[in-house]
Amino acid sequence: MKRRPHYLAGAGSLVWLLLVGLPLYVLFAATVRSRSDYARNGPLSFPERFTFDNYTGAFDSGFGRYFLNTVIVTACVVGIVLLLVPPLAFAIVRSRSRLTSAVFRLFLLGLAIPAQAVIVPMFYLISKAGLYDNLLGVILPTAAFCLPVCALILSGTMRDIPPELHEAMAIDGAPPRQIFLRLVLPLSRGGLSTIVVFSALQAWNGFLFPLVLTQSDSTKLITLGLYDFRTAYGINIPGLLAAVVLSMTPVLLVYLFARRALVQGLMGVGGK
DSSP: OOOOOOHHHHHHHHHHHHHHHHHHHHHHHHHTSOHHHHHHHOTTSOOSSOOOHHHHHHIIIIIHHHHHHHHHHHHHHHHHHHHHHHHHHHHHHHOOOHHHHHHHHHHHHGGGSOGGGGHHHHHHHHHHTTOTTSHHHHHHHHHHHHHHHHHHHHHHHHHTSOHHHHHHHHHTTOOHHHHIIIIIHHHTHHHHHHHHHHHHHHHHTOOHHHHHHOOSGGGOOHHHHGGGGEETTEEOHHHHHHHHHHHHHHHHHHHHHHHHHHHHHHHTTTOO
16 A cells, blocks of 8 residues: 655755755854854855865864863873772672761762852862862762762663672672672673763863863863864954864764764663
């Protein structure tokens, strides 16, 4: 039986494609245009002449240093999360002590505290520790605010592991460390991928901590480097959008390759 075309669904798809495609066209088309072409013809017109000067100009203005600083911060935040969260989640799932439950509740309390509410005491602590205008002063609070969500996600993933497997290894004489390394971690790959993606995105897109806790150009991150395209005479919109494309490319690549693990890990929060 031949099905009739669904014209309403097709029209809706075209509208959705237009809503998604038009901003992307405006974004990418502006990056290959000169400032005079953009100002004269507007954002919706086709480029008169393709040029990659906006991309090279972004790196000439110091964007490469900001990119490297952001990579360092992101890698360190992800490393701290991977070092602390898996054993913490394992203890939360397997331990029955009140102390462990109290620590977990304390972590959950961190979900209700926004960074804006503690930015003043955070600035005071970082300054007293001698970490102001230092990448480490951005890394530590960023990782701290990633820990509660990551612990919740990974503990939900570890709860899905059948307890019979833990008991079987324990009967064979395996200590908790061996159970953690040989059983729990391999079966928690989805949750581990999720917390890696989450913490990486939080570190890469962070704005508040770099804004308040850094000052010099040597410690500036991408989110603050976009301000360099604003001058006293206006904003270099093509150059700014080229920098935006460069800054969002790693995030898009991470999402494209890890989106399935991210969704599966979030679906596992709280158990089945």
